[in-house]
Amino acid sequence: MVSDFAIETFGLEKIYRSQWSGREIRAVSNLSLRVPAGAKYGLLGPNGAGKTTFVKMLLSAVRATSGSAALFGKDAHHPEARRPVGYLPENHRFPTYLTGYGMLDFYGALSGVEARDRKKRIPEFLNLVGLNKWGDVRIKKYSKGMLQRLGLAQALLHRPKLLILDEPTDGVDPVGRREIRDILNGLTGKGVTIFINSHLLSEVESFCDYVAILRSGQLALEGKISDLLVGRGYRIVAADVPEEALAEIRRLAASAVRTPEGIAVQLATREAANTVIDKIRAAGGAIESVVASTSSLEDLFIAATQPEKAA
Amino acid sequence: MMILGALVADTFQEARARWLFWGLFALSTLLILIFLFVLQVDLTAGAISFLGIQATARRIYSIQKFVNVSYSWVSIALYVWGTFLAVFASSGLIPSVLEAGRISLLLSKPLSRTTLLMGRYVGNLLVVTLNHVYLVFSVWIILGWKTDIWEPRFLLAIPVSVFLFAVLLAVVVLVGVIWESAALSVMAPVGLALISVLLAQHQFVIRLLSSDWSRQLWMFFYWIFPKVFDLGNAMRQTILFDRSADWSTPIWTSTAFGLVALLSALNIFRKRDF
Numbered sequence: 291m292v293s294d295f296a297i298e299t300f301g302l303e304k305i306y307r308s309q310w311s312g313r314e315i316r317a318v319s320n321l322s323l324r325v326p327a328g329a330k331y332g333l334l335g336p337n338g339a340g341k342t343t344f345v346k347m348l349l350s351a352v353r354a355t356s357g358s359a360a361l362f363g364k365d366a367h368h369p370e371a372r373r374p375v376g377y378l379p380e381n382h383r384f385p386t387y388l389t390g391y392g393m394l395d396f397y398g399a400l401s402g403v404e405a406r407d408r409k410k411r412i413p414e415f416l417n418l419v420g421l422n423k424w425g426d427v428r429i430k431k432y433s434k435g436m437l438q439r440l441g442l443a444q445a446l447l448h449r450p451k452l453l454i455l456d457e458p459t460d461g462v463d464p465v466g467r468r469e470i471r472d473i474l475n476g477l478t479g480k481g482v483t484i485f486i487n488s489h490l491l492s493e494v495e496s497f498c499d500y501v502a503i504l505r506s507g508q509l510a511l512e513g514k515i516s517d518l519l520v521g522r523g524y525r526i527v528a529a530d531v532p533e534e535a536l537a538e539i540r541r542l543a544a545s546a547v548r549t550p551e552g553i554a555v556q557l558a559t560r561e562a563a564n565t566v567i568d569k570i571r572a573a574g575g576a577i578e579s580v581v582a583s584t585s586s587l588e589d590l591f592i593a594a595t596q597p598e599k600a601a
Numbered sequence: 602m603m604i605l606g607a608l609v610a611d612t613f614q615e616a617r618a619r620w621l622f623w624g625l626f627a628l629s630t631l632l633i634l635i636f637l638f639v640l641q642v643d644l645t646a647g648a649i650s651f652l653g654i655q656a657t658a659r660r661i662y663s664i665q666k667f668v669n670v671s672y673s674w675v676s677i678a679l680y681v682w683g684t685f686l687a688v689f690a691s692s693g694l695i696p697s698v699l700e701a702g703r704i705s706l707l708l709s710k711p712l713s714r715t716t717l718l719m720g721r722y723v724g725n726l727l728v729v730t731l732n733h734v735y736l737v738f739s740v741w742i743i744l745g746w747k748t749d750i751w752e753p754r755f756l757l758a759i760p761v762s763v764f765l766f767a768v769l770l771a772v773v774v775l776v777g778v779i780w781e782s783a784a785l786s787v788m789a790p791v792g793l794a795l796i797s798v799l800l801a802q803h804q805f806v807i808r809l810l811s812s813d814w815s816r817q818l819w820m821f822f823y824w825i826f827p828k829v830f831d832l833g834n835a836m837r838q839t840i841l842f843d844r845s846a847d848w849s850t851p852i853w854t855s856t857a858f859g860l861v862a863l864l865s866a867l868n869i870f871r872k873r874d875f
Binding site: 384402 | 603
């Protein structure tokens, strides 16, 4: 089944249980997310918010406790679902005994690229990431930035339809960051979905169309960046809003997500904010807070992850 | 097949880069050189002098028998040497692939976890098989060249050593998957092999045990554990043309043990979070 969504998760949850004490840690909780095919999507969240666990669940490195995940409509558990995926992990450890060429050859083979195609593509991709003179050098001699660029070439070699990048510019100097961004920008016209897990707000703001913010394993905010950063907008937090009222609220809002307090709604105009307040009250809900939102992603991030500070 | 081939080739490359591959071959070469040196002694004359073999009509038969006895003991020495050295050399190859940052990238590829682990297992087995072939075949050539008695049964040491290593490697994989410790991956199979040699002395030990339950317990463990001693003994007896050699029991019980260890490792690996 072909899906319009590169990534779809429904009620995804991961609970780690200590073997001895039985203590539970809920790393990701009831996370439902849809990433449209061809989008540039950023996943943000403070440390320990569950971003990497979420990504690892998409790639089946971590087994979900409950819920489901699909890549282009295929169950993410199935190895075939990962065929169109290119992945650059955070804190990667590439085998240092390989040369740059050998590393691309090995991971290319694992991605299903035939030997003849690998021979053609490897020099091309080494050139793309500016490592054409380093192909024969063992990667233990590479700098952090070079490793990151080689990792990107590895993720691109099999021409994936979905690129999942975990902190892609970590350890890369500003010039290298620009180069990586240029490479990624070059992919967007080709219909490649780019999913970036990053703690760099500016990186996500300047590159992505969509953003999701996680807090304590839960989705705190999600939407199109252009809708969320609407100049002087409003953020309403309300409790006890019945499910049937949510559909209409979502239609009016830039984004509306469930939070531990109830729901958090982001609105572009004062009129829309007032209409939504009326609808919440009419449906029996209780307004917890109304905050004038600001235009930067950083403010949105703080509002979503630390509402007490934002208020 | 391409994916399995890539995983096997990667194991070879890692074994070479970690000097395990060359270390194994260097030690094997050293052993071969020692053999060459030892056999500079005139074996035939030495044997005649040592055993007091007389120049009679039975002379040729006696020398043949002496050479076969030598072959059988040399095969045992190579079996023990090769197997233990291979276990030491292989201990790090499983935990290394489970390192965070390496395993998550491997698991993101379109391959099953079973393929990933089996690729490592097969690669490791091939590295060791190559070394065993080199070591045993070289010693066979030297012995044959020196004595002019080319006993092909001596080459049994290759499949028997590889078979035992395959069983012990399953333990290395199981321990590696559970604890990710190279040290423990050596200790467990070596300990197991030593215990199995003790357990194999059941005919003697059982007479010493006073209670029925202790005898049954001894035999229970004897049947469960891989038969390191019995396999070596069957090989020795076969080289000596002893028809009483029992191959079936040590092979099927050791195979069962290896399969259980390997399937357990695969099952744990399939369920683990990385």
